[in-house]
Amino acid sequence: MTALASLRPIADSTLRGQTVDRLRDLIVSGQVGAGVRLTETHLAKALGISRGPLREAIRELVDIGLLVSQPYKGIFVRSVTRRDIEEVYSLRTALEQFAFKQCWAKRTPEALANLRARHRALTKVIDSQSDPFGAIERELELHGWCYEVSGHTLLQKSWTRLRPNLQFYFVMHQQAHGRLGPRREAHDVYIDRACGDDLEAMLAHLEDHMQQGLKTTITFIEAME
Amino acid sequence: MTALASLRPIADSTLRGQTVDRLRDLIVSGQVGAGVRLTETHLAKALGISRGPLREAIRELVDIGLLVSQPYKGIFVRSVTRRDIEEVYSLRTALEQFAFKQCWAKRTPEALANLRARHRALTKVIDSQSDPFGAIERELELHGWCYEVSGHTLLQKSWTRLRPNLQFYFVMHQQAHGRLGPRREAHDVYIDRACGDDLEAMLAHLEDHMQQGLKTTITFIEAME
DNA sequence: TGCGATTTGTCCGTATGTATT
DNA sequence: TAATACATACGGACAAATCGC
Numbered sequence: 076m077t078a079l080a081s082l083r084p085i086a087d088s089t090l091r092g093q094t095v096d097r098l099r100d101l102i103v104s105g106q107v108g109a110g111v112r113l114t115e116t117h118l119a120k121a122l123g124i125s126r127g128p129l130r131e132a133i134r135e136l137v138d139i140g141l142l143v144s145q146p147y148k149g150i151f152v153r154s155v156t157r158r159d160i161e162e163v164y165s166l167r168t169a170l171e172q173f174a175f176k177q178c179w180a181k182r183t184p185e186a187l188a189n190l191r192a193r194h195r196a197l198t199k200v201i202d203s204q205s206d207p208f209g210a211i212e213r214e215l216e217l218h219g220w221c222y223e224v225s226g227h228t229l230l231q232k233s234w235t236r237l238r239p240n241l242q243f244y245f246v247m248h249q250q251a252h253g254r255l256g257p258r259r260e261a262h263d264v265y266i267d268r269a270c271g272d273d274l275e276a277m278l279a280h281l282e283d284h285m286q287q288g289l290k291t292t293i294t295f296i297e298a299m300e
Numbered sequence: 301m302t303a304l305a306s307l308r309p310i311a312d313s314t315l316r317g318q319t320v321d322r323l324r325d326l327i328v329s330g331q332v333g334a335g336v337r338l339t340e341t342h343l344a345k346a347l348g349i350s351r352g353p354l355r356e357a358i359r360e361l362v363d364i365g366l367l368v369s370q371p372y373k374g375i376f377v378r379s380v381t382r383r384d385i386e387e388v389y390s391l392r393t394a395l396e397q398f399a400f401k402q403c404w405a406k407r408t409p410e411a412l413a414n415l416r417a418r419h420r421a422l423t424k425v426i427d428s429q430s431d432p433f434g435a436i437e438r439e440l441e442l443h444g445w446c447y448e449v450s451g452h453t454l455l456q457k458s459w460t461r462l463r464p465n466l467q468f469y470f471v472m473h474q475q476a477h478g479r480l481g482p483r484r485e486a487h488d489v490y491i492d493r494a495c496g497d498d499l500e501a502m503l504a505h506l507e508d509h510m511q512q513g514l515k516t517t518i519t520f521i522e523a524m525e
Numbered sequence: 526t527g528c529g530a531t532t533t534g535t536c537c538g539t540a541t542g543t544a545t546t
Numbered sequence: 547t548a549a550t551a552c553a554t555a556c557g558g559a560c561a562a563a564t565c566g567c
Contacts (some may be wrong), residue, residue, distance in 0.1 A: 089371050090555065091359075125556045127352065130534090132544065134316075138363050146314050147563045149535055162454040169398040173391070229387040233458070259355050313535070339552070350536045355554090372543045372553055 080115050090124060093122035097122065102141050102152055103242040103252055104208065110154045113142070139236050141243060157296045163240055164289040170233055171218065171285075177225035179274050186224050187270050194216045201259050210256035211245045217262060218258060221269070240255050242293055251295035261287070315349055317356035322347065327366050327377055328467040330432065335379045338367070353425070365459050365486055366468060382471060385482045388465055389514040395458055396443065396510075397503050402450035404499050411449050412495050418442045419491050423484055432481035439482045469517055476520035486512070494500045 087093050101107055119129045133150055136142040143149045189269055197213040200206055224235040249255055265284055268277040314317050326332055340358075344351045358375055361367040391424045422438040425431055440463055445461040474480055490509055493502040 085477075087371075089553090093373075095561060116532075121392070127355075127557095131356055133358050134359055135363065138360065149532075150562090162452055165402070166454050166458070168451070169394060173394040175391070227391070228389055229391050233391070316534085341552075341553095342567075352535060352537095374544095 077162070089128070091131045091135075094122065094124060094128055095135050098132055098136055099141065099239055101137075102136070103239050104247040105243075106257060107152055109152050109247065112149050113151070140240050143200060153243075155296065156172065156249060157293060160244055160283050160293050160296065161289065162238065163244070164285050164292070167241070168285040169279060170230065170237070170278040171221060172281050174221040174225045174227070174230055174234075175269070175274065175277050177230065178221050179277075181224050181226065182270075186220075190217075190220050191266065192237060194219060194262060197262065199260055201256055204254070205255050207235045207247065207249055207256035211242060211249065214245075215242060215261075232249070248292050248295040275281045312352070314355040316356045316360075316394065319347065319353055320348060320360050323361055324355055324364075324366065324464055327361070328464050328471060330468075330471040332377055334377050334472065336377045338373050338376070338431050339374065346462035346489060353378060367466050370381065378468075380521065381470060385469055385518050385521065386514065388512050389517075392462060392466070392502070393506060393510040395445060395455065395462070397506050399446040399450045399455055399459075400494070400499065400502050400506070402452050402455065404502075406449050406451065407495075415442075415494060416443050416491065418445060419487060422482070422487065426481055426484050429479070432479050433473055436467060436474070439470075439487075440467060443523070473517050473520040503524075 087096065107113070113133075115126050115133075119126050122129065133142060133144070133233060137144045141153055142150050143153050167284070193213070195214055197210065197217050200210045200213050219234060219238070224229050225231070261284075264280055268280045271277070312321065321488050332338070340351050340354060346355045356365060358369070362369045362375065366378055367375050418438070418441055421434065422442050425435045425438050437448075444459060444463070447456050450456070486509075489505055493505045496502070503509065
């Protein structure tokens with residue numbers, strides 16, 4: 076991995092791609108709440124584009140899972156059940172364990188320095204206590220490290236698909252609980268193990284880490300049902 | 301899992317969905333070879349539909365990975381490298397191991413009978429030696445069992461996305477090597493372990509099984525490079 | 526129950542941008 | 547450089563399905 080990789084994904088040249096980005100950000104930032112219906116004509120007018128590329132962008136977001144489509148009825152921002160969160164966390168555990176197996180031998184000093192830099196960026200944003208949304212992004216950026224270092228393109232794609240859903244959950248959780256964001260020490264062991272020499276210890280910690288994340292994330296569901 | 305589940309995915313009501321199915325079958329059956337360029341206007345005329353739903357269907361296949369899109373240049377049927385196959389097999393190993401962990405406690409007698417039925421269907425088609433393409437479908441149907449029984453919808457989706465790519469590789473391999481199809485005894489141990497009581501033994505066998513599958517599948521790449 | 530309004534799904538014509546020759 | 551081919555995008559139109567009255 077080059078240290079410069081994946082700083083900012085360059086803006087897509089096609090209007091469809093740009094619309095995917097705009098809509099995704101709109102949803103995961105919580106600006107359009109879960110369950111809200113989106114009508115093509117209104118949305119197209121609001122975005123200043125025609126229905127063609129908008130429909131294609133919508134299809135992509137449906138595929139990721141952020142939108143759900145009911146033919147001839149409409150498209151809606153996804154609603155979240157307890158089971159959804161449990162499934163994402165369990166699959167994510169398996170994927171991230173696989174990612175660490177794949178990247179374990181590729182952890183160059185530069186790569187590890189990059190990981191620590193991401194951790195510092197996360198704790199810094201948490202300490203500032205002014206940007207909980209940014210903290211969520213930093214946390215996901217931290218977890219993206221193992222996927223990038225793995226060099227496994229298919230695995231990276233899986234993470235790219237999973238990540239917006241996680242971000243959506245986190246933001247929903249945060250909006251339900253006020254300004255929280257991730258805990259400051261939540262990733263200390265994660266970083267230590269990731270930089271250490273015991274792969275099995277890392278894999279075992281991932282189970283705990285995810286279990287803990289699931290428990291805290293899922294609390295906001297209780298209040299909704 | 302109900303025994304009747306997932307026999308035939310009902311045909312999609314929208315033209316877009318139907319087109320996705322048609323194009324997917326066209327590609328995984330090998331009727332349009334790897335690397336071939338598809339032009340929208342010609343394809344739309346050939347399919348008897350307009351470019352709107354066709355473009356949406358194409359986007360979906362790009363997302364799955366069967367097509368690759370180069371903006372303003374064109375869309376092409378994917379070409380396969382050795383690395384692609386290695387990545388699919390390694391990720392698939394991780395996913396299928398996870399699937400068996402998830403489904404292990406849910407293996408009712410009915411579910412196990414269903415698994416054995418799929419195995420019988422596979423060996424029967426292999427023995428007939430007249431339908432290698434059907435044999436490939438039956439093999440994938442066999443491997444789909446653990447995903448269905450797991451009851452994990454996200455995991456099932458992952459398999460649904462991975463499966464067409466595998467089918468594409470298998471058919472390419474078969475076309476390069478004449479009428480082969482999967483070996484008859486290749487899944488005997490797989491079935492035994494899946495019906496047994498030792499989860500760890502199943503997981504270990506999956507490593508071997510996939511390693512073996514990778515080795516045989518990858519041979520056709522050698523002849524192309 | 527039926528009717529009208531709204532929205533999605535689909536088609537077509539046209540214009541523009543990009544790549545290739 | 548010009549010309550061709552094609553992907554991309556726009557706008558208008560109609561059909562089909564759904565929903566509310």
